[in-house]
Amino acid sequence: MNCETREELQLLIDECKKYTDGGEVADYIPALQKAKRSDLSISIYYPDGRGFSAGDCHQTMTLQSISKVLSLALALMDRGVDYVFSRVGQEPTGDPFNSIAKLETSKPSKPLNPMINAGALAVTHMIKGENVEERLNRLLAFIQEITQNDQIQVNEEVASSEFKTADLNRSLCYFLRQHHIIEENIEDLIDLYTKQCAIEVSCLDLAKIGCVLAMGGVEMSTQKQIIPHEIARICKTFMVTCGMYNASGEFAIKVGIPAKSGVSGGIMGAVPGKCGIGLYGPxxxxxxxxxxxxxxxxxxxxKYSLSMF
Structure with a gap:
């Protein structure tokens, strides 16, 4: 990829702004309703430290489902591949991200993959720590190290709003606990999960996360292997097969890069070996x-021939 100027990105933003009229902001989490539907911004971050941003770049967003990639990486580092995938599957689903249907029909009753809510709840359950605060702080420190931004924190208003409206996720948790996928207090897990989803970032932060994944788990400015190469590979594979909810197949055909979206309007992309992309459009x-x-x-x-296929 060879995008060299902010102006090139701004032209693409200008072309695509009109599409914002065709959608709606998320309304089932009250705090997300405050987003401005017409906002659209993008950042691209390269391994050499260059970054370009365009659009409404001052806007921040909460990670929402993009956090599922990061909690998966941390859980795999904590527990190992065999442990995690004995409790969560590795297959895509055509069902909505918050569906309970497959849990009832699958034998054994484990979530199909870590990118749907049931799977993400099971994965968050696996993050090590003595209590919610310690586990959340470990995840925050992990994200701060990846982005080289120690100012990243939880948006408490969004977290509280999600916690109060998380009854469907509570239902998923109780089902999973009945089948011994989850073994903890449900309210503690919902507290941790809603705070995980409410971690607030910028487009540039998302692009930096994407860049670390694109470079096999290495944060290039420090040359540190933050995420083991094999775990970064697993995460990118899930992003391709499941990262865009039940539109992942169409996205793979039309765009062809590992990506993960969230209902706040964020998309994090990792162009293997090239760059990270962070985008916001609620x-x-x-x-x-x-x-x-x-x-x-x-x-x-x-325009830049990014598809890996």
Missing amino acids: SLDEKGNSIAGVKLLEKLSK
């Missing part, structure tokens, strides 16, 4: 993906 399509953000990535991928 107007969502019916699948829960940023409607203008996906269009923007389609144009970016086509």
